[in-house]
Amino acid sequence: MNYFILFTALAALFGFQTSQAPPSRGEAFSHQRHSPLKMKCTACHATAEKEESASFPEIQKCRTCHVDMSQREIPAARVYALKEFVSFSHGRHSESKIGCASCHGEVMKMDNIQVFRPTTMASCVACHKEHKASVACNTCHELGQ
Numbered sequence: 001m002n003y004f005i006l007f008t009a010l011a012a013l014f015g016f017q018t019s020q021a022p023p024s025r026g027e028a029f030s031h032q033r034h035s036p037l038k039m040k041c042t043a044c045h046a047t048a049e050k051e052e053s054a055s056f057p058e059i060q061k062c063r064t065c066h067v068d069m070s071q072r073e074i075p076a077a078r079v080y081a082l083k084e085f086v087s088f089s090h091g092r093h094s095e096s097k098i099g100c101a102s103c104h105g106e107v108m109k110m111d112n113i114q115v116f117r118p119t120t121m122a123s124c125v126a127c128h129k130e131h132k133a134s135v136a137c138n139t140c141h142e143l144g145q
């Protein structure tokens with residue numbers, strides 16, 4: 001009897017579970033924890049190869065695995081964000097075979113996303129020069145108002 005209680009307590013303590021259901025606690029999202037699943041970026045950032053914005057997943061996406069996950073803010077915070085006067089398109093870069101890692105680094109190895117390539121004008125222009133892409137001002141800024 002005592003042994004049974006001890007076992008139950010240990011099981012709770014170390015998180016032994018009879019099923020392999022993933023846990024459903026509410027910490028920040030870690031890409032690294034999800035890397036064994038080998039999901040495509042576009043499974044969660046659905047428009048990253050086609051549209052201007054890469055977009056974030058809805059909580060319903062998480063609930064396909066974490067069935068009883070409670071509501072949370074997605075994203076918890078923004079890491080990369082351009083000012084409004086800059087034109088940028090994910091779809092346009094994907095079309096030119098510039099992979100996610102050139103700008104965001106090895107995201108699937110990150111617990112918390114850190115800025116890999118800064119979103120400064122100097123950084124954008126340096127890569128455009130490297131790839132012989134346009135560096136005319138109106139490539140990235142609407143002129144003329």
Ligand code: HEC
Pocket residue numbers: 022023024025026027028029030033034037044057059061062063064065066
């Ligand atoms: C395809 C299935 C799947 C999807 C979709 C998924 N997860 Fe997970 N998640 C897992 C698995 C499996 C683990 C456990 C990984 C491990 O043991 O390290 C996990 C772990 C976690 C953890 C860590 C739990 C802990 O105990 O440390 C959090 C938090 C989490 N996921 C949040 C999310 C959020 C938020 C989303 C939606 C944006 C999401 N997950 C989408 C399968 C998924």
Ligand code: HEC
Pocket residue numbers: 028029030031034039040041042043044045056057073074075076077078079080081100101104107108113
């Ligand atoms: C299981 C879903 C999932 C997958 C797969 C996934 N992400 Fe994410 N990603 C998220 C969530 C959720 C956030 C918001 C983080 C938070 O709120 O803690 C995020 C945030 C990011 C951010 C930070 C954006 C910002 O400005 O705040 C980048 C960059 C990113 N992901 C890139 C990638 C790349 C590249 C891949 C593929 C290698 C990828 N993600 C795969 C769910 C996912």
Ligand code: HEC
Pocket residue numbers: 041042045048049052053054055056080081082083088090093094098099100101102103104119
């Ligand atoms: C040429 C550089 C570059 C590449 C390549 C790139 N990103 Fe981004 N990413 C950015 C910039 C810059 C932002 C900020 C955009 C803004 O604020 O409008 C961003 C923002 C994001 C965000 C936040 C949500 C959003 O739409 O603003 C996610 C998620 C993301 N990127 C995922 C990806 C994924 C997945 C890929 C690959 C399919 C990718 N990125 C490729 C530069 C890049």
Ligand code: HEC
Pocket residue numbers: 082086087088089092093096098102103117119120123124125127128131132133134139140
């Ligand atoms: C890793 C390299 C790289 C980085 C970093 C990068 N770009 Fe680009 N960008 C390219 C390439 C390559 C093209 C496609 C050029 C072509 O096909 O002529 C492109 C195309 C574009 C276009 C479309 C140009 C056109 O003529 O249609 C815009 C707008 C643009 N980038 C804005 C930005 C901004 C803003 C940033 C910084 C936040 C940025 N880029 C960062 C490589 C990069």
Ligand code: HEC
Pocket residue numbers: 082083086119120121124125128134135136137138139140141
């Ligand atoms: C490849 C994209 C790209 C090109 C080409 C480009 N810019 Fe920018 N520019 C940016 C980005 C990104 C920022 C925002 C920097 C930030 O938020 O720190 C910016 C910021 C600025 C600012 C605001 C000043 C500041 O420090 O925030 C001015 C003014 C500007 N650019 C003028 C120009 C002029 C003039 C040209 C042509 C000679 C040019 N840009 C070409 C991407 C570009």
